[in-house]
Amino acid sequence: MLSSRIRLLFVLTVVAGTALRLWLAHRQRHHVLAHGTCVPDTFDKQVSLAEHQRATYYTAAKARVEQVETVWNTAWILLATVGGGLNLLDRWWRATGIADPARGVLFLLSLAALTALISVPFDLYRMFVLETR
Numbered sequence: 001m002l003s004s005r006i007r008l009l010f011v012l013t014v015v016a017g018t019a020l021r022l023w024l025a026h027r028q029r030h031h032v033l034a035h036g037t038c039v040p041d042t043f044d045k046q047v048s049l050a051e052h053q054r055a056t057y058y059t060a061a062k063a064r065v066e067q068v069e070t071v072w073n074t075a076w077i078l079l080a081t082v083g084g085g086l087n088l089l090d091r092w093w094r095a096t097g098i099a100d101p102a103r104g105v106l107f108l109l110s111l112a113a114l115t116a117l118i119s120v121p122f123d124l125y126r127m128f129v130l131e132t133r
Contacts, residue, residue, distance in 0.1 A: 029063040
């Protein structure tokens, strides 16, 4: 009973944190787009309107990618924890017969590699699509 309550509290906390990040990113994105049609007086001598608009659209596009990545990362966290992914990875390493502490180190390294791997599509998109636009 306590375990299911803790699990529910964990899921609600992760979802609430994700919702907050998405809401803040949404507000920032819309604020940037709403003020992207004219250069602020402070910068009108240093930045042209075209440069300002290009920066506006870049910032908005980057924020949109970050929103999608936030949802993706939240799904990964929930899959790894509540979904049993960590348990599955641990059972896989235990089946290899490698003794502790080497097995624990390999478990952590493989978890870090999987976590880094899921961010690769977003990194590639930012690097090769957003930056070239």
